[in-house]
Amino acid sequence: MLGRGNVLDAEIALQLLIKNLPSKTPPEKDVRIEDSPGMVCSQDISSPEDLPSFARSTVDGYTVKAEDTFGASEAMPAYMNLSREILMGERAGFRLSNGYAAGIPTGGMLPEGADAVVMFEYVQTIDEKMIEVLRPVAPGENVIQAGEDAGKGEILIKRGQRLRPQDIGACAGVGITVIQVYERPSVSIISTGDEIVPAESKPGAGQVRDINSYLLSAMISESGCIPVRKGIFRDDYKTLSAVIKESLSDSDAIVISGGTSVGVKDMIGRIIDEAGDPGVIFHGISLKPGKPMIGGVVEGIPVFGLPGHPAAVSICHEIFIRPVLKILSGVKEKIYLSGRRTVKARLSKNISSSQGREEHVRVMLEKRDDGLWAVPVLGKSGLITTLVRADGTIVIALNRNGMEKGEPVDVRLF
Amino acid sequence: MLGRGNVLDAEIALQLLIKNLPSKTPPEKDVRIEDSPGMVCSQDISSPEDLPSFARSTVDGYTVKAEDTFGASEAMPAYMNLSREILMGERAGFRLSNGYAAGIPTGGMLPEGADAVVMFEYVQTIDEKMIEVLRPVAPGENVIQAGEDAGKGEILIKRGQRLRPQDIGACAGVGITVIQVYERPSVSIISTGDEIVPAESKPGAGQVRDINSYLLSAMISESGCIPVRKGIFRDDYKTLSAVIKESLSDSDAIVISGGTSVGVKDMIGRIIDEAGDPGVIFHGISLKPGKPMIGGVVEGIPVFGLPGHPAAVSICHEIFIRPVLKILSGVKEKIYLSGRRTVKARLSKNISSSQGREEHVRVMLEKRDDGLWAVPVLGKSGLITTLVRADGTIVIALNRNGMEKGEPVDVRLF
Structure with a gap:
């Protein structure tokens, strides 16, 4: 155990704690994509098919063979015969021949033989059978090619990615409506202090209501985990030891708040040490507020002993608990995408x-x-x-x- | 209606739209504080009592009358008699007299007569009846006064505040466990396009799956509103008019995505105009992607007509829909606290x-x-x-x- 007399820098303490965490990932479950925003993808998701499955126009205009428009200008337009118009959502029932053009809407499917689209703006109608094209188009111009959005087999979303709206949109686009995500880790919140009463109670003389379990609960939810408020416990070795042991068996992390009075912190440290290995990793941080914080790991489960002051609880959550919960959640994120605004x-x-x-x-x-x-x-x-x-x-x-x-x-x- | 030929700047367009929204707030409901994170407070919340209700020590030490320590030093300590120790969570059953000190834990209640606490570090024990105080303390030193955290009647949280963890903690601290919040606005999402099929379907030739309703749905949830995916509708006046009218009667905002092909956008504009006043506010924005966007208001309900391209949907949401949904949600926030990271x-x-x-x-x-x-x-x-x-x-x-x-x-x- 480090700290106490010579307290640790926060960053070093966090790294020590993280080093003692096992490298495992949470259990997985299936969710429908509409229920998945903010969850963490547990498998690489690759596209089962080409998206789109056909070449589409990106504009309203006429689809052509690009070579037929080469050299076209206002002074010297390219005259083209009209094939029948292509309707939205339908396969063009013909092959486009040289010298022909066909009206096509944005999103429409190019017929066989066509390789570009001329925008309406650059076309003049002569009659119902013929148009003038006033500008050339290059092959592929104004066209989304088959597979251009995503090719079959291409990885769309990586394991460990927290799902954003566009990730869910991409899944929908390739027909994936159920995906595998990690279960959210559950975090036990233990409030200690002989003076603490529930928020619903009228405190007696010398008593105050529980603030920290509500504060922690909301912060843990924000971190994408499930807070479990275990209740308020007296500063008593047996009582605290029992609830900590219970929590080790039914949650993925434990946060103990309060117990800042003389001796109680040491007692919590002792309980953590006796609960399993490696026990307390540090006790005391060169941080204000938050100095008397304890960080420990018991049989792979992180255990945090926080001072009772709300501002210290908030800072300790931001600096220690949030990053650890992120790891427990299975999030793999570029470092510059994390952090607060x-x-x-x-x-x-x-x-x-x-x-x-x-x-x-x-x-x-x-x-x-x-x-x-x-x-x-x-x-x-x-x-x-x-x-x-x-x-x-x-x-x-x-x-x-x-x-x-x-x-x-x-x-x-x- | 503005825009179209001479398109509008995005900022001007947004302000025009906002000007046409009615100044009303959403209905209210009661929620338990633990369920309230991220919701918007619909009433000023003031403290029903002093927090804390008594003077508390912020350190472990001895509580004294400060005047008894004036001039104390290591060379010339102040000798004090010991009263009985104060226990956590209990009223001290005595009045502290001049010349007396009493052991007190962090968070302990000061006895009558005491006005400061000397930290353990600055005390030497002589025997079980007497201590030496080695430093003076000022009145109020190391003490949180009754009402210092929040005075009775003091406003803790203002109407329109989105509830953060600390706001919920403060409510718990003063015994408020149920609060009034605004109902989340519901937003109808209408997908149009003859080529669009549900994400669960296998698209036929020329067809593509619905991406935008999933993308929009997740973004609208992120904005704190309830997305209602109404389904996919054909680009047909009667069909679209019917679903838009239905949505006007059962939601607080409407987002229509797609229908970018010739004529369809104009049709959507016409439907919005015919549905009620003032109708279309702008059509066309000097924005890329997102140029062909329609913004309207029908009988107080904002209606957005978005282009079908996902990137345009994302930008239009960020620039137009998100700020409007914030207003509909009843959020009153300093401008520099909004926006993305x-x-x-x-x-x-x-x-x-x-x-x-x-x-x-x-x-x-x-x-x-x-x-x-x-x-x-x-x-x-x-x-x-x-x-x-x-x-x-x-x-x-x-x-x-x-x-x-x-x-x-x-x-x-x-």
Whole structure:
């Protein structure tokens, strides 16, 4: 176990944790494509056929043999005989011969022999039997070739891709209406603290309601996983040990929030160590808020022990839990496609920070005449309303003593 | 009606459309907070009580009257008598007198008379009855005051806010477990085209499967609305008119995709005009892809006529449908919080564009040694796989002829 006295950098801690995760993928299931947005594809999907299966026009016009139009101009148009018009959704029942053209709608199927389409704009009608083509077209012009969208056997969607609207559209296009996806990992949320009562209760003297299990539950859903709120448990070795063991048997990850008072954190660390190998990986991070966090792995299942302060819970989720849940979900994504939305702003006031810890500061965005400003939200990290008032966070790097008024910042939006 | 001959700028067209929408909000319903993430709050939510309801310690230590510690130092510590320790989740059963201190855990309730907490680190134990305080504390130090997180009557969440995890946590904290939200608007999706067959079918000669209703359905869900795929309809006045009228009576917005062949677009425009006032607002946009788009409003219900090309459908959704659905959803959001995630990259090659139209180019991101590059995805806008291969889009502004290799671009990620 690392950390505690000499706390770890967040990035190193995360990598250590990830190294201790088994390389397995979640179970698979079949879903209809209309139910699959946001799910993670568990198999490469390849096209069972050519898309489209025939050459189509991309414009309204006349389909021709391109060679018949070579050299055509307004001064010297190419005269063409008309074959019968091609209707939408139908096979042209003839072969186009040299010197002939046939009216075709956008999306219409080219007849045999045709290899290009002249747009209506570049044609003059002489009578019902003949047109003048005023411009040449190249072979293939204004045509989508058979298989041009997707060739038979071509991989459309890779395993590990989170399904976007266009991925689902592509499946529909090639007739795949049921696909295999990974099951969403389930995450047990355990609230601890002798002072915590359910949100429905009226707290007695010295008691407060459970905030963190709701906060975590919503964040875990956003990460594409299934949150399971196990309930509120007393800071007691046997009680916590039992619920953690139960959760190890019925979920894919465990998040314990609270238990920040003296001794309780150590107790949670002990329970994680005794539950199985490797146990606690780190305890303590050079991160503010979030310093007393525990990260562990028990028989392949990640276990997070979070401080009780809501702002710390939020940051620890963003930095540790979200990336780990992504791995558990089977997502393989280019790194620059992950992460949250950010906006550029300037810092509205000086803020100080201690060197040697990465500090995440909650900020509100304020639009002024001279642009967007990030206004730090004052208040202790134990206050949920500091998160509610904030639009996002900025990071003061490990090696800095603070930041100055007017400095450009990237605000990571919630 | 504007557009057609002299097509409109996209931004102007959108504003015209929005101006024609009625200013009404969706019906409301009650939901449990755990089911509310992403929904839109329909009422200001204010705190029914002080949060927390008592002064709490933010550290492990000893609670004192701050004045008793003034001037304390390692050389000259303040000697304090110990009262009995305060336990978590309980009311201290005594009033703290001058000269006394009481052990208190993080989150513990301060006894009457106490106004600050000294951290364990700054205390030395003499015996079980007395401690030395080595540093002074100010009144309120290491304490969250009653009502400091939220005061009774304070507005926590404003009407029109899309509910984030922390908003739900704040509700839990003040005992609000059921809240009022807006119903999600329902959006009818009508696919037209004589060549279109359902995704489950084997297309005959000249036929293609329905891609757009799946693409639209997933995008509309992402926008927080309920997509209703009405089916595939022939390009026929009576048929389309009937389904559009039915949809006007049972949904909050209508999207018609396809029908790009000669005459059909005009027919759809005519149906929209005849269905009610004001009818078609614009037909034709200086946008590529997406130029032949129709925007209309019929008796308060927005109706979109989209070209059939998937890439055009995607862009038209992003630029027109998404902002309109946001309004229909009742979302009131600062403008800089909306929009998609973008990343900075450099353009990998020259691309040309015609001045006078805003062009959206699909790009793939490529990480090279010298940073991130945006590589244009070649292929016609009728190809769904161009969207599948792309990671996002870049915009070539209306007044530009193209962009040069190496230019910095903002890639709007899908």
